[in-house]
Amino acid sequence: MYDIIGDVHGYATLLKKLLLEMGYKKTNGSFYHESRKAIFVGDFINRGPEIRKTIRIIKAMVEAGHAYAVLGNHELNAIIYHLKDKQGRSIINKPSKYFLSLFKTINEYSAQSLEWRENLKWLRTLPLFLDFGEIRVVHACWSDQAIQTAAGLYEDGRLRKKVFRKVYKKNNSEEAKCMWLLTKGINMNMPSDLRVMNNKGVSPRSFRIKWWENLAGYDFRTASFESKFTMPAYTIPKEIVPATFPYPEDAPILFFGHYCRGVGPYLIKPNICCVDSCVTGTKSLLAYRWSGEKELNMNHLVKMSM
Template sequence: MTGYDIIGDVHGCANELTTLLDALGYRRSTASGAYEHPVRQAIFVGDLVDRGPGQLEVLQTVKRMADCGSAQVVMGNHEFNAIAYDTEHPDRPGEHLRPRNAKNTKQHQAFLDQVTSDTRSAYLEWFMTFPLWLDLGDIRVVHACWHEQSMGEVEGALGANRFSSRDQFVRATAKRDPLYEAIEVLLKGPEIDLTKHGQLPYYDKDGHARSRARVAWWKYGASTLRDLAVMDGGFRTATGEAYPVLPEDQVAAGEESFSYCGDVPVVYGHYWRSGEPRLGVDFTERTACVDFSAVNTGTLAAYRWDGESEIRPENYVGVNH
């Protein structure tokens, strides 16, 4: 094996996935029916499901690859949510670990419609086998944030970097439990409370009011609210105006503690970036995002890692929606 092709959040974009695999040099094996590469392996950063029109086809494609060894998959928050939505609370009959309220069901409905009955159950059990991160020595992969303190919490609670039973999801979905907090960081990324810094709540792309912003943990050395809070998603104020630029106020030490300072490159997804991957601000010397809003008229992107210790923007490969 000479390298890894790390593929961003697919979200049910089956046509784009097969086009990207073709562009990366993967070909369907007549023996296994899986896409394979003679000398490389694909790694998916999670969020295979929800939103897109080809979710079953995506799962079939990726699982065939994983079964024959031509791919690995780390868990995304959407796989985690799917398991929790399906798992009844052991102490509360009729309730599920992810509440089946209107908001959660709407987010998950496309998966429920496209992947049904026994087929869905089999894929949920497959999701259970996904590691929460991969440390492959000279390259690291995680869905949302590489944070060693949270990883230590997970390993202490689960005994590994992955779940082994649905019983473990009880703690993982219980707010204020240390395991819950660790999973939130790894699969959704750390957040900063804007209101504690005197800022107003904002309204996201779905019209939901939020007071917490994602933290740009990939910006090593960032220490101000403007640099750390990710606020480039077209967010609005309550009156519909563009959310104002945040001040350059220094944040508390604990709020900047998520910044990645390792020497090993990290590739991650989750953040719905926009534009041309290799031209954007979505990579640093040691970090590269591969989520470019594939399901939202964006790009399904991959980063081709060939052993380099610093990210090379020319190694991005993308297929437009």
């Protein structure tokens, strides 16, 4: 049986409280449960005040066999940011906004550079998804084709640096599309000649969408899976309806994070659950305690607050 834990983002104290609340005990340097294992959905780093401690907890649990963890987009960005070319120079000429949140992690490891390098190596051993038959776990989006591609990217149990170099330098490669889809989901990119105002008076050029639905005939509000703003209830023109990956009702239960749900809802469908409670904003961490049920149950959610 498994406890699926949402995006921790460096809140180690909150993670410890949640683990203890669920009956985990610290033994030989690792949190352990007699009959259950934890599963972390990615995004362990950045934002919070205890990033180094967070990685230590999760890494110790995974290495001791007490937990599983998948990669999130924040971990992918961290790995890419530290890649060098053949001359030993950073492959990144100009860091984009997606790398800005890394500086908090880098600063926390400023006096422990060796430990950080070892952690980066460890991150490359983590899977991009988990499929246990009755349940599945991914950071942001499940696509059968992307899952198949991801499974073939590992050599000797790890993602090689050459894969990440290709992801960064060739953003339209199959490797890049696969890894970003699994860890970032799908954003609807608005055409340049269409302006739609959200509830904050801003016209977003892109927004996160419900990739598990067929969005034909949907309006912008219903299609959106944003946490920061609400889109208007205008029908999406059929010419710009994005391609998605509808998730069948009879498919295994799927858990993911990434979407910063705040106060919820977390159970999206009987077989789809987002466990990201937006720890940075709400100061709360969420877990779902799966015990073999075929449909998700609200009573199996556990939330721990500061």
